[in-house]
Amino acid sequence: MERIVMKFGGTSVANPEKIAHAAQLVVGEVKRGKKVAVIVSAMGKTTDELLALANEVNPNAGRRELDMLLTTGEQVTASLLAMAIAAEGVEAKSFTGWQAGVTTEAIHGNARIEQVRAERIISTLEEDAVAVITGFQGIDAQGQLTTLGRGGSDTSAVAIAIAIDAAVCDIYTDVEGVFTTDPRLIEQARKLEEISYDEMLEIANLGAGVLHPRAVEFAKNHQMPLRVRPAHIEGEGTIIKEEIDLENNLIVRGVAFERDIVRSTVMYDTPYNGSLANIFTTLAKHHVNVDIIVQTIREDSQPSVSFSIKKQDFAEVVKVLEMNQEALGYRQVDFEVGLAKVSIVGSGMVSNPGVAATMFDAMRNASVPIKMVSTSEIKVSVVIPESDMEKAVTVLHEQYELAGE
Amino acid sequence: MERIVMKFGGTSVANPEKIAHAAQLVVGEVKRGKKVAVIVSAMGKTTDELLALANEVNPNAGRRELDMLLTTGEQVTASLLAMAIAAEGVEAKSFTGWQAGVTTEAIHGNARIEQVRAERIISTLEEDAVAVITGFQGIDAQGQLTTLGRGGSDTSAVAIAIAIDAAVCDIYTDVEGVFTTDPRLIEQARKLEEISYDEMLEIANLGAGVLHPRAVEFAKNHQMPLRVRPAHIEGEGTIIKEEIDLENNLIVRGVAFERDIVRSTVMYDTPYNGSLANIFTTLAKHHVNVDIIVQTIREDSQPSVSFSIKKQDFAEVVKVLEMNQEALGYRQVDFEVGLAKVSIVGSGMVSNPGVAATMFDAMRNASVPIKMVSTSEIKVSVVIPESDMEKAVTVLHEQYELAGE
Known part of the structure; x- marks a missing residue:
């Protein structure tokens, strides 16, 4: 059966209601016969709240300790989402980054993923359970917890998708997909069905904010299809891949x-x-x-x-x-x-x-x-x-x- | 140099001010030449808040996922306390239960500690850094996070004290020590300077609530001196050990x-x-x-x-x-x-x-x-x-x- 990755950002899991909704989306894919690994960010403003606490005890806190603090955010989401999926009658287990085999450089706050040893996630999927994995984090060779820096959860999702040989890596967000331009500014803006990695990279670097450039580059290097999908409404979103449909291959895409x-x-x-x-x-x-x-x-x-x-x-x-x-x-x-x-x-x-x-x-x-x-x-x-x-x-x-x- | 363990319960680390105060107590011991391992509980009502969140997404959440959720509570405290100690100019590193080498039975929610492989904590202490360790938790042989159940942080503190061969295991609480009876009921109640393990066990089993019976038993089996000390005021508290001073050896102690x-x-x-x-x-x-x-x-x-x-x-x-x-x-x-x-x-x-x-x-x-x-x-x-x-x-x-x- 086909494996897929579903990634939910902080706004899509900001409270118990949204977590329950994300669980329904996951269960929907399971019912369509997919084996699903889910990657989650910290709930809504959790990271900011944790940083505010840190600032109260030490405005110059070291990065190692900040990583110890911040990694709890995704762990809370992962366990709650696993519970919410179980509440829908589907078996689910949560995993921290290190439990999922995500190893990184020995750098705190801005580490790059070195390897994903996905045996544990794959065996969970083979047991017909959903694996819910904390994004944004891993472990270095010395057993220290590390975080990946901004946009890290997108990169986690792509890395795990590659490691488990997923058919697609779906990034759920609060937008409908990638648009020809910002629909908040230009009413005629149109959602794109497809876009190439390179185009997405340019758009991501231009600050569109839907996907982190590092994640797009990672996906491009491993030819992992990405999809930006809305979490809040029905919709197929925008697929990001190497070769895009010629018919839609406009000279200017956005x-x-x-x-x-x-x-x-x-x-x-x-x-x-x-x-x-x-x-x-x-x-x-x-x-x-x-x-x-x-x-x-x-x-x-x-x-x-x-x-x-x-x-x-x-x-x-x-x-x-x-x-x-x-x-x-x-x-x-x-x-x-x-x-x-x-x-x-x-x-x-x-x-x-x-x-x-x-x-x-x-x-x-x-x-x-x-x-x-x-x-x-x-x-x-x-x-x-x-x-x-x-x-x-x-x-x-x-x-x-x-x-x- | 002498190694000691200091354990802070939830009320002693309930907010940033109390964490800063606990940091000062730790730094005080470091300045007195001790090598200090600190064991912490989750801040104040954190565990209850996390359980309330869990209940919202799944009133029948499984114990494995509850452990994944609850272990974040102590991790937040440990990293914040390490930051607060660093703010006082003393190096400090936080560790999760598994990072500190605490292995437990493969039981969620009520596991018993099987072993503490303390090499990492000992080498941290030898580098003149304070090790701040999450209480209440460990890891089983399959790499699953486990929690120890009620009073688990006291047990963690004793187990780590034994593993690092500490001179004493200080349990900081919001009471002055162990009393002849409850001072809230009997004005004449007097704080005891010493009490034996067996006496403390009986008192703990009678619901005095200062120390968990399991922790006292563990300490008795390994002859680890325990001390119940106040976190909020100056005071030597009550020492719990095998042989107590004959002069004070009243027939009835409490x-x-x-x-x-x-x-x-x-x-x-x-x-x-x-x-x-x-x-x-x-x-x-x-x-x-x-x-x-x-x-x-x-x-x-x-x-x-x-x-x-x-x-x-x-x-x-x-x-x-x-x-x-x-x-x-x-x-x-x-x-x-x-x-x-x-x-x-x-x-x-x-x-x-x-x-x-x-x-x-x-x-x-x-x-x-x-x-x-x-x-x-x-x-x-x-x-x-x-x-x-x-x-x-x-x-x-x-x-x-x-x-x-």
């Missing part, structure tokens, strides 16, 4: 956007002397995520470099650049706030070199000024004024006929 | 009491035919705890048996006896409610055969009617009207000069 972008421009007096690269090394040391980088090195002018950052990192960047002006050797730095990033994503772009041009045309026709550009094989991003963002997304959604028939 | 006792008397028409024993087998099957049993078999009268039960079991006993009247072959059953049990406890009784007689004398002088009597080598218990209980305890406390100088 429009993503991100608010609160700041552009920094660093100007130099002297010609290029290697210090441009130093800026990004310095920023990385201070954990600032730099997104788009545009470097201007022309023989007839002084060099400059522009890069986009998130507003939340703005103050830190100002501080780091000021502190290091001498070492970095720049003359002046300018900042432009109130920007947004809009991206079009689609595997079809690879064989359609004119896509970027049609995007720029559309922006010009809509009188949207482009501040920065970045392209990849399956994505074009532009930085524009945030006040023009909604207009830009609407125009692009229409331009590439994403709303469908 | 007066214990228990309210809400019911006496049942079962009468037979026919002479004794073996069915007297059947009653207690039948009651045990229904989990009724019978305490004192008095059997009257005289040649010149019809046989009867009296036994004392707790009021909370009254309805169950009535039902069980009625349902089984034919099988048990009795004629009639009477119940007397409104009774209490008062006991005097002391190792010195063994060599003072007149103690029971002086107790009965004291009761007669105070006009307290004795309904039932039970004696052991170090204890005499009488069942009396509850309305006379306070008077009886006061009289006995004076009779045996327990208030001291």
Whole structure:
């Protein structure tokens, strides 16, 4: 019989009623003849509540102890969901990460999964019981509990799906699936039936938040089909796999956007002397995520470099650049706030070199000024004024006929 | 350097402030040069809250899953206490029961500890770090999490103290120590400095609630000194060990009491035919705890048996006896409610055969009617009207000069 993985995030198991509902979804799959391994996150705000407790006893608590604390969150959910499944008449057993054989690097708070020794989970499934497994956690070689960092439960689900040779890894969320763009902004946004790993990776990296990029990459590397499904309503969601249906293979599959972008421009007096690269090394040391980088090195002018950052990192960047002006050797730095990033994503772009041009045309026709550009094989991003963002997304959604028939 | 175990119960770690206070007590011992292993219970009402959650998703949840759920309670406390100790500048690591090497029988909810493989705890102590260990739990041979049942954290503390060869196992509670009788009832009650294992066992079995009998027995079998100490105030508490100071070796060391006792008397028409024993087998099957049993078999009268039960079991006993009247072959059953049990406890009784007689004398002088009597080598218990209980305890406390100088 076919094995599947079902993963429920924190909002889908936030209280006993939602846990009972998740149990019904699991039992539904069992009744359809599937052998089911379930991966769960901590209930709703549990992780935040535990962190608040930790903060009360020690605002600088070590990561090892935080991992000991936080891993309890998923264990509570796993046992409650196993009980709820049993209440529906189906046998279920819960397992911690280490009981499920999930071994990780010896790093607390942000470990990567090294191996899943799934014998115990497989034998549970073969006994016709549902295995409910804590996501987000594992054990290192020294027997210390570790957590996987943000999005870790998605990665756990994919790793276990691969280890038990599941037919599909279903990620249950509070959205209907992956959309052509955010339906909260654009009414015409349409749910996609399919999307490729690479497209999903771009969308995930653009902060759509449905799936963690690390999980998508993991699934891609092992060709494990993923499905983003709604937990709260009936629906098939969106399937993420390598080869997607040609008929639906539009050139552009979606429009993503991100608010609160700041552009920094660093100007130099002297010609290029290697210090441009130093800026990004310095920023990385201070954990600032730099997104788009545009470097201007022309023989007839002084060099400059522009890069986009998130507003939340703005103050830190100002501080780091000021502190290091001498070492970095720049003359002046300018900042432009109130920007947004809009991206079009689609595997079809690879064989359609004119896509970027049609995007720029559309922006010009809509009188949207482009501040920065970045392209990849399956994505074009532009930085524009945030006040023009909604207009830009609407125009692009229409331009590439994403709303469908 | 000397190793010690410190155990904190749920009320002593009920909130972040109390956890911070417990951390200070631990750090105090470290500063006095001790190597400390700490055993903790779940915070305050956590276990009850988790059980309430379980009840919402499945009122008949299996014991395996309940153990998975409940073991998170101590893990939260252990990690928070380790953080709080670190906040005081002392290195501390938390460990789950299985990480601390506590293996148990393969029974959920009421397992007994089989072994403690303490290498990891010992090496943590040798690295001058405090080891904070979850009480109440372990792991069975199949890698399933188990819990020890009521009073389990005391037993964990003793087992770990034995395994690491600790000099003493300090049990921190919300009382000052073990008293000659309950200070809430008798103002003259005096805290004992020392008490023997056997005396403590009798007192623990009499429901004094300070220490679980299983833990005392475990300590006695391995001659591990126990100390009941207050967590909320300064104080040396009461030490429990085998040989106690002769100077303080009073014949009677304490007066214990228990309210809400019911006496049942079962009468037979026919002479004794073996069915007297059947009653207690039948009651045990229904989990009724019978305490004192008095059997009257005289040649010149019809046989009867009296036994004392707790009021909370009254309805169950009535039902069980009625349902089984034919099988048990009795004629009639009477119940007397409104009774209490008062006991005097002391190792010195063994060599003072007149103690029971002086107790009965004291009761007669105070006009307290004795309904039932039970004696052991170090204890005499009488069942009396509850309305006379306070008077009886006061009289006995004076009779045996327990208030001291």
